[in-house]
Amino acid sequence: MSTKFVIEGLKATIEGKEILKGINLEMKGGEIHAIMGPNGTGKSTLASALMGHPKYEVTDGKVLLNDEDVLDMEVDERALAGLFLAMQYPSEIAGVTNSDFLRSSINARRGEGNEISLIKFIRQMEGKMKELEMNPEFAHRYLNEGFSGGEKKRNEILQMMMLDPKIVILDEIDSGLDIDALRIVANGVNAMKSEKRGFLIITHYQRLLNYITPDYVHVMMQGRIVKSGGPELAERLEAEGYDWIKEELGITDETVGQDA
Amino acid sequence: MTTQTILPVNAEALKALSESKQEPTWLTDSRLASLELAGQLELPKLEKQRIERWNIQSYGEYKESKKLASLDDLPEQVAKLVEGSREGGLVIQRNSGTVHVSLAPELAAKGVIFTDLETAVKEHADLVKPYLHQALKNDEHSMAALHAAVWNGGVFLYVPKNVEVDVPLQAVMLSDDAEATFAPHVLVVAEANSQITYVDNYVSDSLTAPVTHNGAVEVFVKNGAKVRYASVHQLTGEVTDVTFRRAMLENDASIEWIVGEMNDGDTASDTMSILKGNGSTSDAKIIAVGSGSQKINYTTQAKHFGKSSESQMITRAVMREEAQAIINGITKIEKGATKADGQQTERVLMLSPKARGDANPILLIDEDDVTAGHAASVGQVNREQVYYLMSRGISRTVAESLIIYGFLAPVVSEIPLEGLRDQLQGLVERKLGQ
């Protein structure tokens, strides 16, 4: 069955403040969707609400992954169902090595009694790290601790590659990356393209989209998707910025919370 | 207010026991003088806790322990502990007395002495007498005095000048008879430029009534000598464990303390390095897990007298259920200890809203030309971290335990003995109820 991911009228609040004001989006396996928008428009909130971050409360709407209700699931169940979020600000966890963490993640999918052998795991991890031009030493470092911004992003992509998700959400995966790192990360994503997998790429630069061509581009403002189009929309945003959209829609402040 | 200590033994009985064991007169006299002090002195003061409310009266009485015919006669738990680690030397105390002593012949040939303290006071009085009760004096408080009066079994480890021992010597202190006094005393003397690693385990088994363990450790590290002292306490809930550890360091001497506090009962421990010598160093690592309704008071101390002396103290403690822990670090730098450096960190991770953890870092500095620092924190498992791990498919339980082990890992991974590291890992799992 091809993957199908549906977001319907999703509303979410943080500390009582409504940030998402009804998001609608439909994705299929094989598709790449980009969500663009200036800072403070609710993009990360969308990503966090989809993954189930405890701080965000979903107040309305539906999220279905292959007809399964994602919002009913615990965070780990969402991951096991096939959702993956490369976070804008990944946590640092002292004392837990990157490889122990990754192995626990993989074994969570395989279940008890069916754990991956150490040798096989190491071979896989080393292979993927090589593709991402990561120093092998990073396997033994504590999870994200003392990693530079770019190293953290690569580490997120490493996890994506190892966990083979159905729906990949990349939140500002390009921020803090130099051109080389951007190319490496984009190659990692492109290598994972498949008919079974959908991508939701969140960014506020068009830069990344020079390397990963989206099928659909959505613009987010004030906690809503205010415009959708094809790759040409991203190009126009690159050339002209966001002002023309704001003008078109009569928006003065695109961030969340000012539109009442 | 004076809290009168109820003495578990009277002077006549103590004298008679000492004589029946044919102890030297100086020791009998020392025991009797200590007993008298015990009746006069105050109990040790615990920061924010009252030891007088703990069960510190269950001394039982002296009972002779039968020597082990073979190591196979050990309770299973103890047998497992000493498996594969007998080659250097092994002393086993069971309740009031020593039941096994062995030392590799090649170490004995080098002049290393490793035996129980009761034997050593008779056979090596010249080496024992100048040190016994000198690092922990019998007039410090009533528990130190009472310990000096009633101590039994114990360990004497002597390493001659320039002798470097590369296998760890091991001791096990077992309490499995609630009627028997359990008060081992460990005395280590490392002569100039010697090196030694000593590891002990305090265990209890099938106790049917409360037991008070009043223990003491004294370590003398001479010029340029290095002692690594590892101690794991895994006494069951019936035991109230009060342990004082002291190291005296001469010039360029160093001690490394590695302490695993894994008891189930109320515990007070005080681990102190006295850095007398110039260039002496002390490194103390304490890891602890508290559970149930344990009351816990851990103190680490470094007292600097020597110039350019260095101390490092790290405590990491996890508290679950209703455990109540007070964790103190005291760095004291005396006037004249120029260029001394004292650093300490105490971190507590709380796993339940009913657990309590207090970290009290204290710096007392009477010299200007020094460096010193401290860090302390008490916190809960970070929700953001749990979310991050779960977002990769890891269950909440596994995520939390990864974070808890991660919290202890920076200390555990520094433990230089692999066997000990694994043992501690296992104990942590048990204490965390996994």
Ligand SMILES: Nc1ncnc2c1ncn2[C@@H]1O[C@H](COP(=O)(O)OP(=O)(O)O)[C@@H](O)[C@H]1O
């Ligand atoms: N943890 C938080 N606490 C309070 N407000 C938040 C939090 N996270 C986001 N917000 C608010 O939600 C709005 C959208 O933020 P975010 O989703 O991070 O935007 P974007 O990713 O598009 O930059 C902002 O106005 C921000 O102030």
Ligand SMILES: [Mg+2]
């Ligand atoms: Mg964002």
